[in-house]
Amino acid sequence: MGTNLLHLSSPSLVFLIIAISGLFGHTTKAIPNFLDRECEPENKTSTNATYQANLNILLSLLASNSTAPNGFYNLSIGSEAPNIVYGLFLCRGDVRFDICQDCVAAARENLLKYCPKKKVGTAYYDECMLRFSNEYIFSTVTVDVGIALWDELSVPRNDFKQAVVETVNQTAAQAASGSAKKFATKEAKLTQINETLYTLAQCTPDLSSADCWNCLQICIPSLHMQNKGSRVLYPSCTVRFELYPFYFGSLTAPAPAPAFPPPPVAVHAPPPSRPTSGEQRISTALMAILVPITVSALLFTAFPPPS
Known part of the structure; x- marks a missing residue:
């Protein structure tokens, strides 16, 4: 009925289509600009294995929710002290969702690497901020440091x-x-x-x-x-x-x-x-x-x- 069918019989044609689709489908992660981090002093580390497990879960969930509509998300893991951990992230109000996502992911890795076994940690980037604490931090002004x-x-x-x-x-x-x-x-x-x-x-x-x-x-x-x-x-x-x-x-x-x-x-x-x-x-x-x-x-x- 006048329909032109393209038969992908040529290996070179198949390779070309794969290359083109890969080009358009490729995305590169934005590299956020790290500013500073704050961790609790050495004498305030946590040896609570349950707390550490909850912290790992919390940081992973924050990273997975980094496309929140207003660039902000908070949650807590655990039911009671000393196992409960609170966390949140805030992306700069003008950044795109993908930039926010890349920044929160980088902040998560940063805190896991440099604030191990800590009860409190904050990572500052140009594009976002990520923090966790063993104390309640939601709807509360924190300006101690x-x-x-x-x-x-x-x-x-x-x-x-x-x-x-x-x-x-x-x-x-x-x-x-x-x-x-x-x-x-x-x-x-x-x-x-x-x-x-x-x-x-x-x-x-x-x-x-x-x-x-x-x-x-x-x-x-x-x-x-x-x-x-x-x-x-x-x-x-x-x-x-x-x-x-x-x-x-x-x-x-x-x-x-x-x-x-x-x-x-x-x-x-x-x-x-x-x-x-x-x-x-x-x-x-x-x-x-x-x-x-x-x-x-x-x-x-x-x-x-x-x-």
Whole structure:
């Protein structure tokens, strides 16, 4: 009836079709950018075999659920202490499902390798964060230990610091009161230095808006606001700014009137011995000492006209 049938009788033709189908069907895994990890001290290891078995199951289940719609998933394994283990992952709000999946898989392997027999562990990547604990961590702000990263190059201008403070706080307010993802980005044109400021704030979606806001307000004072870029990461939230686009596109619309008006932000001085690598471990205990001493009220105003 006029139908053309293709008979795969030629070995070379069969090979060509297999090669083409393999080419189109091949996918490569994204290599996530590792930042840091936190494991419990050596004197807090767990020799509980049941707990370790539950931890292995939990990390595997987290990795298998890394295509969750909002890039977040939490669960617990075990029925009671000391065998119960809690875990969650959070992918950056702008990354694709496949990138999230590859990142969570890498974080799982990282924690299994470098945090063996630990009761608590957290792995930080550019694209995701994965953590586990023997204590309840869901819907709870955790800011006991975090990390700060920054660009070694600085912008020694007061108007730059003022713009960072204002924009980062606006982004934090939008993340806290915005979408279910608890994620926001914002851009600001810095005409005085002919640059664009890119900012990001994110909390784990299981936090309330008030808890998300409070968590981000703990992050912000540890930013190095006169450097060209800086970020602070805690298990429950993160905030970052750069002078280059580090996320996929402008993802959030202009924010409505923030539900949490940005208060004056305390900016503390750099640590006495600043790490040359641009990395610093921070804790809220340290901040509790530094912030009251060095707090200064900053007025959130636009840049003054160029002189």
